[in-house]
Amino acid sequence: MSDTLDKYSQELEEHLSIDEFNLKNTQLMLPGRKHIWVGRLMRHKRELNQLKDLKKEKIATLTRAVQEQSNVRLTTPNAEKVAENSETIKDINKQIQEQILLIDYLEKVEKIMSSIGFDIKNIIEINKLETL
Numbered sequence: 200m201s202d203t204l205d206k207y208s209q210e211l212e213e214h215l216s217i218d219e220f221n222l223k224n225t226q227l228m229l230p231g232r233k234h235i236w237v238g239r240l241m242r243h244k245r246e247l248n249q250l251k252d253l254k255k256e257k258i259a260t261l262t263r264a265v266q267e268q269s270n271v272r273l274t275t276p277n278a279e280k281v282a283e284n285s286e287t288i289k290d291i292n293k294q295i296q297e298q299i300l301l302i303d304y305l306e307k308v309e310k311i312m313s314s315i316g317f318d319i320k321n322i323i324e325i326n327k328l329e330t331l
Contacts, residue, residue: 203301204300204301204304207239207301207304207305207308211236211308211311214232214312215311215315217318217319217322219326222319222322222323222326225319226319229312229315229316229319232312233309233312233313236305236308236309236312237309239305240302240305240306240308240309243298243301243302243305244302246298247295247298247299247302250291250294250295250298251295253291254288254291254292254295257282257287257288257291258279258282258283258288261281261282261285261287261288262275262278262279262281262282263278264282265278265281265282266278
């Protein structure tokens with residue numbers, strides 16, 4: 200996950216690097232770049248939902264296994280607590296937390312990419328004033 204966040208951060212830095220020489224090019228590429236970032240956000244949200252579904256399935260499977268293997272009869276809530284402590288569920292929980300962090304980051308990137316159009320407009324206006 201750290202690699203993904205670093206990769207996204209580096210790419211965002213490149214996308215937000217604006218100067219007088221690349222201003223027009225950046226402005227023309229902005230809609231495509233917005234699409235890239237929104238697409239990434241949606242893919243991570245989909246992956247988060249898949250992980251949550253997987254967790255539910257695994258908990259149900261592990262709960263049944265715990266109840267079958269237990270010497271004493273465990274209630275479903277108690278068996279679920281035991282299942283929650285399994286390494287499989289801990290790993291899925293870690294993946295879920297990583298996806299949540301990436302989604303938070305990408306939501307902030309989406310806001311930045313949405314507002315950059317106004318920033319570009321302001322830069323153009325400043326350039327106009329400087330040439331008068």
